[in-house]
Amino acid sequence: MPARSLSAVPDDGGGGKSTPEQLMERVARADEPAFAELYDAFSARVFGLARRVVRDPSQAEDVAQEVFLEIWRRATRFDAKKGSATAWILTLTHARSVDRVRSAQAALERDTKVASRSTERDVDTVVETVESNIERTNVRRCLSTLTELQRESVGLAYYSGYTYAEVARVLGAPLPTIKTRLRDGLIRLRDCLGVNS
CATH class of the missing domain: 1.10.1740.10 (RNA polymerase sigma factor, region 2, helix turn helix motif)
Known part of the structure; x- marks a missing residue:
């Protein structure tokens, strides 16, 4: 395309x-x-x-x-x-x-x-709901630690399905800058969420 x-x-x-x-x-x-x-x-x-x-x-x-x-x-x-x-x-x-x-x-x-x-017992459903809410809260908290450009770049690339080049055009930033911000943002998210690489 x-x-x-x-x-x-x-x-x-x-x-x-x-x-x-x-x-x-x-x-x-x-x-x-x-x-x-x-x-x-x-x-x-x-x-x-x-x-x-x-x-x-x-x-x-x-x-x-x-x-x-x-x-x-x-x-x-x-x-x-x-x-x-x-x-x-x-x-x-x-x-x-x-x-x-x-x-x-x-x-x-x-x-x-x-x-x-x-x-299935109601308790299992409640536990899953609580765990899901905790995960969402943690992701929101960690996203708030990113810079605005990192947050927008991650949102467009991973939630909206844009390519890196499209993200660069939408945000009006050079492609290498977007790639760097995405990499740094994902590393920051991984560290904040405590995900093992």
Whole structure:
């Protein structure tokens, strides 16, 4: 597949178009035309990422709709100092897609358990839930120890499925810098989580 530019909206170089960050600023002020422009710029990428994660096209459409609803509601929380609008939108898309997959898996597991009238004790389920929550908390804590570039790079490469070259384009950083940040970030995560190499 040929590489394509990852810039969602052309820069406002006199052509009347706004950057994603400018659009987010306007959306935060409930500017509907800005939201429409943001939607036009990102809808295909949001749907594409959701489709890669959830696989089912109708589920991906639902996820995309939820993402844009959340962008509209949470635009005031976007902070350009913490990262690009593109990274924020794609991270949000990935998170909602994973939530949808987990929800579907949980529903399937519940149905399977009810159907088979499993003899598994409730205590085992509680222990698994507690362990899973502890793992998530530890990962979040360790991610917070990374630099912003490391955190964005890891998120895009390992949660959103971008290649290193795509991560470099999205973040506007040289490829060698991204590779170094990813390597350093993963080493830091490994050490923080106490994973043996």
